[in-house]
Amino acid sequence: MLQIGLTHYLVLSAILFSLGIWGVVSRRNAILVLMGIELILNAANINFIAFSRYGTLNLDGHMAAIFVIVLAAAEAAIALAIVLNIYKTFQTVNVDEINKLKE
Amino acid sequence: MNLIDILFYFFATISVVSASIVVFSKNIIYSAFSLLFTFFAVAGLYVLLNADFLAITQLLIYVGGILVLMLFGVMLTHKVISVDIKSGTLKILPAALITSMIAGTLIGIFTVTDWKIAPAQTADPIPTAKGIGEMFMTTWLLPFEVASVILLIALIGAAILARREKQAK
Numbered sequence: 001m002l003q004i005g006l007t008h009y010l011v012l013s014a015i016l017f018s019l020g021i022w023g024v025v026s027r028r029n030a031i032l033v034l035m036g037i038e039l040i041l042n043a044a045n046i047n048f049i050a051f052s053r054y055g056t057l058n059l060d061g062h063m064a065a066i067f068v069i070v071l072a073a074a075e076a077a078i079a080l081a082i083v084l085n086i087y088k089t090f091q092t093v094n095v096d097e098i099n100k101l102k103e
Numbered sequence: 104m105n106l107i108d109i110l111f112y113f114f115a116t117i118s119v120v121s122a123s124i125v126v127f128s129k130n131i132i133y134s135a136f137s138l139l140f141t142f143f144a145v146a147g148l149y150v151l152l153n154a155d156f157l158a159i160t161q162l163l164i165y166v167g168g169i170l171v172l173m174l175f176g177v178m179l180t181h182k183v184i185s186v187d188i189k190s191g192t193l194k195i196l197p198a199a200l201i202t203s204m205i206a207g208t209l210i211g212i213f214t215v216t217d218w219k220i221a222p223a224q225t226a227d228p229i230p231t232a233k234g235i236g237e238m239f240m241t242t243w244l245l246p247f248e249v250a251s252v253i254l255l256i257a258l259i260g261a262a263i264l265a266r267r268e269k270q271a272k
Contacts, residue, residue: 003108004107004108004111005220006218006220007213007214007218008111008115009148009152010213011210011213011214012115012118012119012148014206014209014210014213015119015122015206015210016118016119016122016141017205017206017209018202018203018205018206018209019119019122019123019125019126020122020126021201021202021205022126022198022199022202023125023126025194025197025198025201025202026126026192026193026194026195026198026199026202027126027192027193028192028193029131030180031131031135031173031176031177031180032125032126032131032134034173034176035125035126035134035135035138035173036125036126038138038165038169038173039122039125039126039138039141042141042142042145042165045145045157045161046145046148046149049148049149049152049154049157050152052152052154053152053153053154054218054220054221055218055219055220055221056219056221059231059234059235059238060238062154062156062157062231062235063235063238063239063243063246065154065157066157066160066235067246067250069160069161069164069165070164070250070253070254071250071253072164072165072169073164073168073169073254073257074253074254074256074257075257076168076169076172076173077172077257077258077261078257078260078261078264080172080173080175080176080261080265081260081261081262081264081265082264083176083180084176084179084180084264084265085264085265085267087179087180093180096193
């Protein structure tokens, strides 16, 4: 069996990234789209950390991953506020039924 | 196969399987809860990659913050009484095409490229928290401050957006 190395982590993150893309482009529910985005961000973070462990990125990769997590938290809060507003206005959160910017 | 390899495959399996449940499950509650397992597995991978501080941060912010927000979002935007909690998919064929193309391209690039790999670390992993703290206060000071301002703006913006009353006509 091959020793666990950089490529293993990269392939794993590619799989998670693709699953996230699938969630973003195919699900109707806006909250599931958000979950897909979180999966994508997690996949990117795995890449950062893997390169800082096996590559020459050292602690800079950790810093980038921390900022990704910070921005993901801000994004989740804002996006859920928007989703709640959409639900108040349209009584649905299905992204294919929301086709107006205002009432 | 040593312990590290077994742990890697363990966490990788958990993360891929639970991420599949997140995006393929018809029930959005199942999706939200399997997202929990994905985050835990990714935190385990961080530990395997000697990123102890990142693993704790992942648990605190993703599991403790973002996931709870998601669950609140699910509960506030569905009529829980009417059990209409199913969620469909749309445009399966183009979505599958795009996703498989992206996955194939990425995995191909990742496996074919000859990555520049640093010499293997033989020493015991050192805790990263001290180094991260020092870098926050020296080379990464400006991004650190900007991130704090962004979090403040996001806090205020989210509160204003979510609390806005509809004007009576």
